Amino acid sequence: SSHFGSSAVxxxxxxxxxxxxxxLVALVVERPAWVLCVRSMAARDMQHTCxxxxxxxxxxxxxxxxxxxxxxxxxxxxxxxxxxxxxNIVNACLYGTWMFASLFAPMIVNIIGARWAxxxxxxxxxxxxxxxxxxxxALGIAAGVFLGLSAGxxxxxxxxxxxxxxxxxxxxxxxxxxxxxxxxxxVLGCIMSFLINFSHxxxxxxxxxxxxxxxxxxxxxxxxxxxGIALSTTLLPLHRVTRMxxxxxxxxxxxxxxxxxxxxxKAEPTNLDLVRQELRRTARTFSHPTMMLLVPLFFYSNFFxxxxxxxxxxxxxGRTGSLTAACYWMAQILGSFILQAFLDRGAWSPRRRMxxxxxxxxxxxxxxxxxxxxxxxxxxxxxxxxALDLSSDLRSPVxxxxxxxxxxxxxxxxxxxxxxxxxxxxxxxxxLACFTAFYKFWQNAGAFAS
Numbered sequence: 001s002s003h004f005g006s007s008a009v010x011x012x013x014x015x016x017x018x019x020x021x022x023x024l025v026a027l028v029v030e031r032p033a034w035v036l037c038v039r040s041m042a043a044r045d046m047q048h049t050c051x052x053x054x055x056x057x058x059x060x061x062x063x064x065x066x067x068x069x070x071x072x073x074x075x076x077x078x079x080x081x082x083x084x085x086x087x088n089i090v091n092a093c094l095y096g097t098w099m100f101a102s103l104f105a106p107m108i109v110n111i112i113g114a115r116w117a118x119x120x121x122x123x124x125x126x127x128x129x130x131x132x133x134x135x136x137x138a139l140g141i142a143a144g145v146f147l148g149l150s151a152g153x154x155x156x157x158x159x160x161x162x163x164x165x166x167x168x169x170x171x172x173x174x175x176x177x178x179x180x181x182x183x184x185x186x187v188l189g190c191i192m193s194f195l196i197n198f199s200h201x202x203x204x205x206x207x208x209x210x211x212x213x214x215x216x217x218x219x220x221x222x223x224x225x226x227x228g229i230a231l232s233t234t235l236l237p238l239h240r241v242t243r244m245x246x247x248x249x250x251x252x253x254x255x256x257x258x259x260x261x262x263x264x265x266k267a268e269p270t271n272l273d274l275v276r277q278e279l280r281r282t283a284r285t286f287s288h289p290t291m292m293l294l295v296p297l298f299f300y301s302n303f304f305x306x307x308x309x310x311x312x313x314x315x316x317x318g319r320t321g322s323l324t325a326a327c328y329w330m331a332q333i334l335g336s337f338i339l340q341a342f343l344d345r346g347a348w349s350p351r352r353r354m355x356x357x358x359x360x361x362x363x364x365x366x367x368x369x370x371x372x373x374x375x376x377x378x379x380x381x382x383x384x385x386x387a388l389d390l391s392s393d394l395r396s397p398v399x400x401x402x403x404x405x406x407x408x409x410x411x412x413x414x415x416x417x418x419x420x421x422x423x424x425x426x427x428x429x430x431x432l433a434c435f436t437a438f439y440k441f442w443q444n445a446g447a448f449a450s
Contacts, residue, residue: 052242054243054253058162064228067122069125069155073185086131094148097147098149100148102438105433107275111278114158115232117156118154122150123146124150129222133215156433159436159437162174163175164254167245171344171423172420189221193217194323196217200317200319239252241254282437286441290425291422295442299445300414304411311400315379315381315386315387317389320397323390324405327404331405332409334409334412335413343420354420361413365413368409372407375403379400419439
């Protein structure tokens with residue numbers, strides 16, 4: 001049932017009387033008998049430890065994403081990976097392939113499990129850092145395609161885990177913790193790049209631009225991404241993760257059947273039946289009316305990245321661009337905790353929180369883009385590199401840095417809000433994986449179009 005209100009239905013006034021309106025969300029969840037049996041048997045041996053707790057698992061998963069997509073974001077935000085020409089090619093292949101992968105990622109995640117899907121999803125990120133170091137067109141295309149396939153798995157698994165771990169009343173908190181740790185990767189990566197390139201102070205035509213980031217920059221990112229692959233193996237399967245209920249008792253984060261049906265073994269589907277079942281589930285959730293209403297927002301949520309990153313690459317030299325990108329990711333962290341404090345506000349109904357927060361986000365987006373438009377025309381931004389430095393003798397880069405910092409809040413507001421809304425639509429991990437894939441499909445459609 002929907003949790004966008006104090007009850008499962010919303011009262012509607014009709015001719016002086018009140019009748020119940022159908023729930024905002026109506027989900028039909030297929031729970032095979034063999035799945036329920038496994039979870040029922042697991043319930044008998046339930047053990048709640050620090051390692052199995054949902055918060056610990058959230059932190060482990062978040063640091064995995066910190067080390068792989070977080071470092072990717074850091075490198076990609078410094079002038080599109082240090083070379084805008086190759087960076088644009090890689091990103092086009094990445095987002096186009098990721099759109100395709102999002103159609104099938106829920107099926108794979110639900111069949112092999114989020115833990116293994118997340119591990120497989122980390123493999124494409126070190127390849128990306130090597131492609132940007134060697135800057136070969138063919139390698140860039142191959143790296144972009146491979147990363148698109150792996151990222152589809154990683155982010156579908158990530159969304160399922162992050163939204164399955166908490167109770168709905170804590171969804172905002174868990175999303176903001178993840179978002180803070182994840183974007184710390186961007187902050188750390190950009191600060192490392194700033195320090196590595198700190199001695200490069202030239203600007204303008206003589207600047208060491210993003211295309212000349214040192215080799216040490218790329219190999220530092222490569223090493224951290226490889227650590228993320230190793231860290232992904234420490235995650236527990238979702239059915240073994242525990243949490244404390246509102247009453248203080250221990251429970252698994254996934255639903256548990258009260259009894260194990262005697263026919264469970266007979267009910268276990270064949271591989272082909274399982275694939276068909278997951279494809280039907282994906283098709284059903286992809287056509288969910290609430291999700292369809294959010295398509296424009298999902299499309300927008302990654303549409304602006306190319307512009308933001310390209311602006312950093314055009315306006316700033318290596319060290320200034322790195323520092324600006326670090327501030328961008330810091331704004332993302334701050335924004336996630338600001339919005340979380342409101343979304344988990346217990347005094348208001350979830351529906352009221354959803355509407356008021358959306359209104360505030362819309363106004364902030366409008367204000368930030370107005371400021372950005374002023375920067376665009378004031379600095380005369382074009383494809384020509386300006387490569388301004390912090391200690392610039394040509395022009396102060398500070399106003400442009402402030403505009404990009406303000407845009408960091410936009411990204412976190414939109415994405416944290418979107419994940420929070422999806423977490424209110426279902427408690428079922430399988431459904432949440434499909435919602436995440438739908439979200440990522442339209443996100444990448446926006447990024448690909450830009």
